[in-house]
Amino acid sequence: MPTPEYLDHPLRATLAAELHARPxxxxxxxxxxxxxxxxxxxxPWLHEALLQTxxxxxxxxMPAQGATHYAVQSPYGWRLKWERHTEFSTFTFVQSRCDKDFFNDVAIQGVPANWFAQLAGSRLVASRMELLTGEEARAARGAVRQWIDGPILVGSNVLGGGQVFxxxxxxxxxxxxFLVIDDGFRDEQGGRLLQRLYEIETYRMMALLALPSARQMSRDLDEIHALLHALMQHMEVDGAEGDxxxxxxxxxxxxxxxxSLSGLGGRFSASCAYEKLVLGRIQELREERIEGMPTLQEFMERRFAPAMETCRSVWARHELLASRIARAVDLLRTRVNLAQEKDVTHLLAGMERTARNQLHLQHAVEGLSVAAISYYVLSLAAAAFKALHVLSLPIQPELAxxxxxAPVVxxxxxxxxxxRNRSLAQSGDHDANGHSSVGEIGFNSVPIQEKH
Known part of the structure; x- marks a missing residue:
């Protein structure tokens, strides 16, 4: 029987392990x-460089070459969890706590100073979280404001066995x-909750990256819309066809x-994807209200949702304006084509009149040619008759x-x-091969008369 590796698709192991990639x-x-x-x-090289440092x-x-996630215990006591995402990477440090000096640097003690220096200018999210159990949890529940003292306190009961503030x-x-109080979590619920919380914060910030671009694009679209409106009004003015x-x-x-603004499409598309992740992580919390304070979902709906709606509306406006400009270009190009066809029609009519005049001139020249040729032929005949008369032939030159x-004429x-009929027949054959007969009649007839 063949080995399993022989039967499997090359990507089976990788795809199957994806479900367990980030425990x-x-x-x-x-x-x-x-x-x-x-x-x-x-x-883009900074993510792996930070991990290596x-x-x-x-x-x-060191992690395996090409790894996108890594978890390890450090000699300093803290555990590191590193994840490489499409646009960003995360470093999560976790340390057990046995004191009450919350939100200090115990989880990052021993992290090299040059690592923080290398991080400069690239830190998008920085969060401290405390998961409290037992007596510490009961003590902190009555003194939340001692640690979370912002203008708005957000909190809720989550997962049926704890609280988040x-x-x-x-x-x-x-x-x-983030202060998390364990009030009866089941196995591993505390770890899942902390991960969902920092994912909410991370994805929220990643989603909001599109907001500055949306605001700048909105101003650019205002200017472009005003210019388009002015051009469309000018198109409606009588006599504007010349412009x-x-x-x-x-x-x-x-x-x-x-x-040129379409280059931001990737940023807006990513923003929508991150927004869905944020909302999905909030739903997984299974929040229940704590009387007197908004839940995480309510707080997000107050500011985060309008920001995302702004991004969507600006991008939709960009698409609408692009289609309007495309329609305006098509309309104007159609009008230009009609004007060109009108000019060509006038030009062909002028050519037809010229050919007709040339034909009339040809007929007039033919009449003069007949008289001239007849005169020259009769002159030659008169000379011949006189010569015959000199030879004593019974011919009267004047009478002859x-x-x-009449016969000569x-x-x-x-x-x-x-x-002329032969020339016209040749012109007709030439026109049957796809060439213009108007020009052929006019230009072929003149050399014929010149030969006469």
Whole structure:
């Protein structure tokens, strides 16, 4: 029987392990947690560099090459959980606590100073969390304001066995605070709760990255909309057809400006995805109200939801304005094409009149040609009759010349008409091959007369 590796698809093991790739923290005691989210859009190499620096300086084994998540115990007592996401990476430090000096640096003691220096300018999220159990939990429940003293205290009963309190304020030390009270969590619920909380904070900040871009884009769209409105009004003015080419150039420039804003589409799309993750993590908390304070979901609906709606509306407005400019360009291009067709029609009519005049001139020249050719032929005939008379032949030159006038004129007319009919027949054959007959008649007939 073949080995399992032989039968499996090359990606089976990787895809199957994805469900277990980021396990929850297993916590059964009071812990202090510090969470960082690193966003380095211009320095994608920084995420792995930070992990390598931390492992090297703190004496931690290096992760496997290409790893996207890593958990390890450090010699300093804290546990590290590192995760590499598409746009950011997270560093979570967890340390057991046996004192009451909450929200201090116990979870990051021993982290090298040069690691923090390397982190400069890329820290998007920094949160301190305290999970309290037993006597510490009961004592902290009555003194929440001692640790969470922001303008608005947000809290709720969660997971049917605990409470969460926060104020979503960044304190002078650069951290936000979450106080979690274990009031009967089942196995591993405390670890899952802390992870959901710092994921809510991380995904919330990642979602809000689109908000500054949305505000700037809104101002750009206001300007483009005003320019488009002015151009459309100018298109409606009588006599503006002469400026269609310039209007088309201006509309094209507006289309280019709108298209240049499309580069932010990835940011807005990611923002929508992060928003869904935030709302999903909040739903997983199974919140129940604590009388007198808003829940996490209510607080998010007050400010986070309007910010996300702003991003969606700005992007929808961008798409609408782009389609309006495209329609305006199509309308103006249609008007330009109609004007060009009108000019071409006038030009062809002028060419037709020119060909008709040339045909009339040709007929007039043919009449003169008949008279001239007949005169030259009769002159030659008169010379011949005189020569024959000198040779004493019974011919009267004047009489013979007079009698020859009618036959000569009729013969010249017949030859001229035959030549013209042959030229017309050749022009008709040439036109049947896809060429213009108007120009052929006019330009072919003139050289014929010149030959005469």
């Amino acid at each position: 929850f923290l297993k916590l059964t005691e009071s812990v202090s947690l510090v969470h960082y989210a690193v966003f380095a859009e211009q320095k 931390l492992c090297s300086d703190a004496g931690i084994p 926060c104020d979503w304020c960044v304190r002078p030390d650069g951290f936000t605070r 269609d080419s310039q209007l088309l150039v201006k509309l094209t420039h507006l289309a280019v400006r709108v298209e 010349e007079g009698l020859a006038v 009729l013969a010249v007319i017949a030859i001229t008409r035959r030549t």
